[in-house]
Amino acid sequence: MLGDMTEARSLDPEEWEFWNTWMRAQRLLTRELERGLQRDCDISKAEFSVLVTLWQAAGRELRVGELSESLDWDKSRVSHQLTRMEKRGFVKRSQYGADGRRAGIALTDEGRRAAQNAALVHGGNIRRHFLDSLTPEQASVIRAWSEQAVGRLDEPRRGRNAGDDAN
Amino acid sequence: MLGDMTEARSLDPEEWEFWNTWMRAQRLLTRELERGLQRDCDISKAEFSVLVTLWQAAGRELRVGELSESLDWDKSRVSHQLTRMEKRGFVKRSQYGADGRRAGIALTDEGRRAAQNAALVHGGNIRRHFLDSLTPEQASVIRAWSEQAVGRLDEPRRGRNAGDDAN
DNA sequence: GACCTAGAGTTGACGCGACAACTCTCCCGG
C-alpha cells in the first residue's frame, strides 16, 4: 500500500549491527539447544517436535494433515520426516481403510520413551539457556513482541485459530 | 555449576507456551525474509551472507578461513556454499601460489551487482518486517538481550574479538 | 457407469547445515 518516500534507503550501519546481533543471538541459542538435544537425547529438533506433538495427542492417532497443521509444516516435510522417523523406530504409519490407505500416525513405545525423556531434558536446557537469562522486564517485552509478531505474520496466512505447536 | 535442586522439573505449560511463541515468531520472521530474498533477489539467505561479506571486503580477496571466521560458519560449509555459488557465477576461486593452490575468493561482476541490490532490498524488508514493528522500548530491550546472549553463548567459543558478520 | 476434480499423501530434486574423513602443503626436528 501507499509507497512512502524513504523506499530507496537501506539500513544504517547501526541498524545492520542491531539486526546482525539479533540474528546471531538467535542462531547461537538454537544451535546450542539443538546440540544439547542431539547430545543428551540423540534426537534432532525436528524429531522432537514430532514426538511431542504425537505425545500430546495421548494415544490418538494423528493424520499427516493434522501434524502438518499443528506444526505449521509443509505436508511433504511431515511425510519425509515421518519416513526417517519410521526408519528409526519412533513412529508407525498404521494403515486403515478396507483397501489399505490413509495413514494414521502413532508413536511406538520407543517413541513414547524418547518423547518423555526429551521433554524433560530439553525443557531443562531451555530454562538454563533462555528463561533463566531473562530479567522479568525482558521476559515480558519479548513475550509481547513475540505475540505481536506471530499475530502480524501468521494471521494473514490462516485467519482462524492459533493451534498449539511444539518446537 | 552447583547443581540446584529443581533439576528434575521440566517447564510449566505457560513456559512452554512462551518458548513456543518465541520460536514461532522467529521462524515466521526469518521465513518471511528468506522468501522475500528469494522472490525479490533470487538468492538465498546463505548466498546473501557470503555476497555481503565479500562485498564489504571491497575488492580484497578473502580466504576460506576468513570467510569461515567472519560468518561463524564451519569451513566445510563455506566450501560447499562457494562451490554452489561458483556454479551460479557469483564468486570465483582465484588460484595463486606457484604450484596452484590456496584459493582466494573474489566476487564476480554479477556477484557484485547481486550483493548491492540485495543489500538494498533485503535491508528494506528487514526494516518493514522487523525494525518498524518495534517500539523504542522493545528495541532497546531486545538489543540488550541479544548482546548479552551473544556474550554468554559466544565468548566460551572464542575468547577474543567479536568480528562483523552478515546474516 | 464414465469422467473428473478436489483433497490427502508420497516422491524426487535440490539447496542448506553439520560432522567426519581425506588431501596437500608447509614446516620442524632428527
Add this chain to the structure above:
DNA sequence: CCGGGAGAGTTGTCGCGTCAACTCTAGGTC
C-alpha cells in the same frame, strides 16, 4: 633427506527444509 605433525581446504554423507510433480481415492456430475 625423511618422517611426522599442523593448518588450510575439499569431499562425502546424511538429516533438514522447500518446491513441484505425481498417485490415489472419494465424491460429485452428467
